[in-house]
Amino acid sequence: MAVKHFAKTSNKRKQPFEDDAPPAPSLHVENLEMLSDEENDEDAASDDGHVDEFPEIDTRSDSDEEEDEDDSDDEEEEGENEAEDGSESDNSSLHVFPKAKTIVSDITGQPKRVYPEIEPDYDSDSSTEDAPNRVGNVPMHWYDDLPHVGYNIDGKKVLRPARGDELDKFLQTVEDPSSWTSAFDKTSQMDKPLTTEELDIIQRLYAGEVPDASYDPYEPMTEWFTGKGKEEIMPLSAAPEPKRRWVPSKWEKQKVMKIVRAIRQGRIIGSKPKTTSKFPVYSIWSEPSSSHPPPLPAPKPRLPTNSESYNPPEEYLPTEEERKEWEAQDVEDRERDYLPQKYSALRLVPAYDRFIKERFSRQLDLYLAPRIQRVKLNIDPSTLIPKLPSPSSLKPFPNYKSLTFTQPKGRARCISVSPDGAWVISGDEGGRVSLWEVNVGREVKSWDFGSKIGALEWCPRADVSYFVVTIEEAIHFLIPPNVPSSVFSLTEALLAPASLPPAPTTPSPVKWVSPPSSARSIDTPILTATLPPSSGLPTQVTWHRRGDYLATVSTGGTQGGVWIHQITRRHSQAPFKKVKGAVQMVLFHPLKPHFFVATQQYVRLYNLSEQKLLKTLTPGIKWISSMDVHPSGDHLIVGGYDRKLCWFDLELSDKPYKIMRYHTRAIRSLHFHPSYPLFASSSDDGAIQIFHARVYNDLMTDPLIVPLKILRGHEIRDGLGVLQVKWCSRQPWLVSGGADGTIAVCQNHSFDLWVNNSSDAYAILIHGEMIIFDPDIRGCTRKRSRSQKKTIMPSSPVQKQHGCIRETPGFNVNRKEGIAGTRSEPASLSVSSVAGSLKIVDVPVRSGLRVIHGKYNAGNFDVPITQRAGTPVDPPLN
Template identity: 65%
Template sequence: MAPKSNGIATNGKGATKRRKEAEEEDEEQLGVSLDMPVPSDSEDEQDGDESDGEADEFPEIDPASSSEGEEEESDEPDHSEDEESSSDSDGAIPLGGKLTTSKITGQPKRVYNPIEPDYDSDSSTEEDPNRIGNVPAHWYDDLPHIGYTIDGKKILRPARGDELDKFLSTVEDPTSWTSALDKSTMKDVQLSAQELDIIRRLQQGENPDAGYNPYEPTIEWFTGKGKEEIMPLSARPEPKRRFVPSKWEKQKVMKIVRAIRAGRILPRKPTTADSAPRFYALWSTPTEADHQPPLPAPKPSLPTTAESYNPPEEYIPTPEETKEWEETEKQDRERNFLPKKYSALRLVPAYPQFAQDRFDRLLDLYLAPRVQRKKLNIDPNSLIPTLPSPASLKPFPTHEASRSDVPNVRVRCAAVSPDGAWVLTGDEGGVVRLWEMLVGREAAKWVFEGKIGAVAWSPRTDASFFVVGV
């Protein structure tokens, strides 16, 4: 009988030989000879039998010795972090990161520069001071300013030299070629080394990321060396139904066979000239059709203001106009109905002439000849007249004549009266002010609840009133 250990049969000589080989490997790795006696399998069994009745006593551990050892280890300076920090500081990590080997998993990973929240993060303080939006910059070519701030103040155009100054700056300043013009502020912005490197790579047709390697070796995460699947994921035996013909499939097949024999299902229909595939010459000249396609019917005219259920007073006919309309022949009338006014849409009755109007339209479509007019291909830009330059339209207002300020309040809307004598303004405080245009004096003030959204004057000149939207 071979000795047994933990319920697994082993060979005594083979186990001793493997134990000796393991000791030799440990000696080679540690550089220390292991002189501890190795008991044989028979001795192990005897020791196991003897130890069944007695419990092994563990040696006492002195807690002071471990604490002293830990104190001695803590007293020694740890230079590992200093070495890592020095190694990181010596070599700067490029823009695209650096490929290193992980000390934990042993797999390659990419290390990037640490993010500085002062510069690399989103910040609302770095917004563009020019708040004109995405409008063409040439709109401000003839003006002394280039835009407005968030408070509505003008941003004056910075002074820029002529072509001679630009040439001298390129000769005297070696960093002039590394700057670019910011159209929102009209100033030269110095480009960083990383931005210049990206521009150079784009000009040469390279990848903008300096650390990107398109030819990196493929990392086999699941099928690499040492990760082969030796055992199947499931060792469950195949069921019997996979080796036996299906009874239900047999019934379905027999049902189709009986239908084919009875003639209810035709395997192949006889091919005719109509069912044969047709091939068309897509790029050839189209042949004329046997008959012209039907012309589309003209669309009915859209309803006018007179057909509204609540038209203005000037559209309502007077009794004399109504009598004249009734005495006129149907074909001579300007329109085949009389406008009427209703206070609500639910009071409008059914249109009595609806069926007659539909009949007249269908009769016209049936009897009246129609001609299809070809649409003219005209360039829309040729119809637009050439506008003169704004500079040639002077004089027009270019200077500020009067100014009226309200402290600590932002004006949201303004409106000028039709006669040009008064100006209305609405601010965020809910105050509507009436200003005299000539001298800029505040004539009246009204206070509302909430911010003023819009103000507008009445177009009438005989009466002066306005509306306010809150």
């Protein structure tokens, strides 16, 4: 029925319309008025007789379409009619679905139609490859907190499959060779294998090729309208342009007029303009904060100074020479870009000639110069300084130079102090070795070897007395003079025994030679060890704590120049076959069988008993010059030519615990005091730094390092200063050797006064030694300290002459009157030393009570003395 109705309608449309007739020549298209179906004459009259101007419309819009529609409608009607006529005849031959079979039902017994099963393919509506999870294209993180990942086609939950951890993934990649052919599916939450075609596409994309293997990007071009003989001379279509291309479409006009009338009648209302409220309500926490800081305010311009005044003071006005000098300078080098000028009145000041330039520079600074906001910190400078104890509470330590020895030839390259602290040996570049007395400063003995001295060192044993001197490819053992007979015999038996020890199983290239007993003398070495040829000059000698082993470092040799010598067996061995880097110094551990080896940039610690490397210390120094180990063996100090001093805690780390830079030039020597918590460092700047270094038994407490004193007693010669420093083992005294050829002894300054009222005797402790003044014998006695009774300098026979007191090196004692004087006349005593002077006046006040008036370094003190015997008095040192 619908087809027939459609056909009737199309037949009516085939009839010619009056509107399709060509318009009369007198009519104009612009004056046409068309009424829609909904309009009538009344509506037309309500428009005040005005005809709306038809908008400009493409003339090729509807006329062609209408003709095409008419043609297509005619074809459809003909086709439908033919379809109705032949539908019955062709219905039997047209099968959309497979033919059904009629069978008898087993349940009801009635006939029923059964269709064959549909074989699904890519063109069918069903597919076996549909995923069981039917959630669609939604974010899967919605299901992160749920036990399921979606729903199937029946609406049931699809549980989340179990997945392994990262270790399972790694094992799967190792055990399953085809694991790389699978990809993770977010919908099913599991790995699915990829097909061969998908893997081929991935490999092509990875190689940068075209995904489609059948596509040839370089196939030959097919020339359709070009080439020889294929030129198109005439147009493809010679039909003239139809009239409908420029005639306005009446159907479009009707549609437009319909919309216009609806707008006029108010049936179509345009969208209203959006109006924002005055005070919108919003959440202050909804928007994230800005990542960049707010712009900094522009700095204020510099305020003018007195020199920029129109009438500056006279001192601001430049002279003629200053003006010429300012004009001769470059603009960049001038301190200020103007010259002060003076005007008698403000009305005489001309226009500012630098205004435009200053404004332009100001704009450039604001536009181009980066801005920074400096936060002013109100920090007390005293809080930045570490809180250290006062040096006065860390006494004793050397604080002045008391004695100076002059080396006859050249620089004092090396020095060494005897174990008892009474003797000092020094060596210079001329081959001279001198023996000095520490207390007096007298040269007792000298030896001349004829070549440059490399190093020398006393043996640390207390039962023997000898020292070692190294020259070119030789080590000499010498016994000093004035040695007690028991010590001399024991030393001689050690160095030159009657029966030599058996030769070692492995021969050594070092030869040990002793002169015969008839040729021995105090001027010649008692034992000599000759190093292999091309070994060079041994620059360092270090002893083991037991005094039987000796290690030397030479400038040449394939094994790094390190040799370890055993005195009792007369055997030498090289502990290293090859050392990476030039060896600078070696040290024995004071308590363990460990051996420190310092190269240019590293310090290696070896275990000699196990013959293995324990650790490598990295001080961060470009060139190591010296090092020393603490008596406890747990700490090490390393100095370098780059002015760094590194403190290592061997139990803590292989990096420095503390780095100190107190010297201005290269560090030459370091040494720990064997008994006091002190260590010293010397440098080419001519200074000696004294440090307090206290190490605690508690491993949780850090060492206390306090700078105490800077001693300057050597001149700088040829860029070299203090070459070596050594401590006296029993006193806080320091011995130093410099490039100026002098050897200095630095002692600690201490002063104590005792008064014995029963015998009117005075005792003064200066420089660690006690001077006793007795009025009965009118003499002086020097003792080592108040705790020792040993007399260093004998006091008998004490001279009886009035006012005669023995003078000692380092300080002088002068008597002006009697020491005790009388009860009516005060006694006067003055003591002067390198460190200062002391004057004591004893004034009797009344019976049983006296007052000591004294002056020390321009500081006065008054000490009342009672009848108690042996009362110690410590005058304040101002």
